[in-house]
Amino acid sequence: MIEVMIVEDDPMVMEINSKFLKRIEGFILYKAVSNLNDAKKFILIKKPDLILLDVYLPRENGIDLLKWVRGRELDIDIILITADKTIERVQEAFRYGVVDYLIKPFSFERFKESLIQFRDRYNQFKKSDIIEQEELDKFISSSNVSQSENNLPKGVNKYTYRVILDEIEKGNYEVFTAEDLSEKLGIARATVRRYLEYMQRENKVEKFIEYGKVGRPQYKYHKI
The missing domain is CATH 3.40.50.2300 (Response regulator)
Known part of the structure; x- marks a missing residue:
């Protein structure tokens, strides 16, 4: 701890x-x-x-x-x-x-x-006692976000973006919902949905609809 x-x-x-x-x-x-x-x-x-x-x-x-x-x-x-x-x-x-x-x-x-x-x-x-450059770059603030992340539109916070994207990339998901990420990260579902919509436009994730037998159809995502 x-x-x-x-x-x-x-x-x-x-x-x-x-x-x-x-x-x-x-x-x-x-x-x-x-x-x-x-x-x-x-x-x-x-x-x-x-x-x-x-x-x-x-x-x-x-x-x-x-x-x-x-x-x-x-x-x-x-x-x-x-x-x-x-x-x-x-x-x-x-x-x-x-x-x-x-x-x-x-x-x-x-x-x-x-x-x-x-x-x-x-x-x-x-x-460990040593670290490679690629791994180190992830922890250096100036290298921690890509150029595209530095140019995010107004209302899209690069830190929130990075937390959500890291979970998508590192998490063991075949498919996931905004609710899955919200529960895992402790970020409001509405916020997660907004960032997923943005990532969809960037072609980082793909959204599809799953129709159940009862209730509303559910939006799900998978990483591209």
């Missing part, structure tokens, strides 16, 4: 993020704290694998914890969770090696996408 620390001063946000985390397989909450002193204390007691770090804390700045972790060369990954949308802050965060940057308010789907991407990379790196 991947052990996670949450650093967040707002009790309601802390509770929401804790509940979000519990809904994603492979993670366990190690400690939730509201200030940097407690964060450092518990990090020194037991180093977590991942920190979900807020930036705006009372009289404190979460970036200081990021710098503290990097300055001590601790093997801890960090995802920033903040309302700060300034380019300066985003650039600073990535320069100090955050693995993702979530801008409040965000949806559970976006949160889940971030955690799943981290989990897949974390587990892959644990498997």
Whole structure:
């Protein structure tokens, strides 16, 4: 299990993020704290694998914890969770090696996408001491989506697109429905249907109708 620390001063946000985390397989909450002193204390007691770090804390700045972790060369990954949308802050965060940057308010789907991407990379790196370029490219943000995915139309999120497409490509499906993917990924059925319709136009999946003896005909898909 991947052990996670949450650093967040707002009790309601802390509770929401804790509940979000519990809904994603492979993670366990190690400690939730509201200030940097407690964060450092518990990090020194037991180093977590991942920190979900807020930036705006009372009289404190979460970036200081990021710098503290990097300055001590601790093997801890960090995802920033903040309302700060300034380019300066985003650039600073990535320069100090955050693995993702979530801008409040965000949806559970976006949160889940971030955690799943981290989990897949974390587990892959644990498997062996070496990795081939093709496999590595899947975990590098600049290479993680194709050129066509970078040019997705308005309303189609590349992270959601990638999560759904990865499940279609890696899942053991002969045929599947939007409901199958919705249940597996925890993404709303209406959202999955919308992305499948887009993938159909891209010729990545093919849709057909299956007529049953009772009830409405059912739309099913298979990958091309």
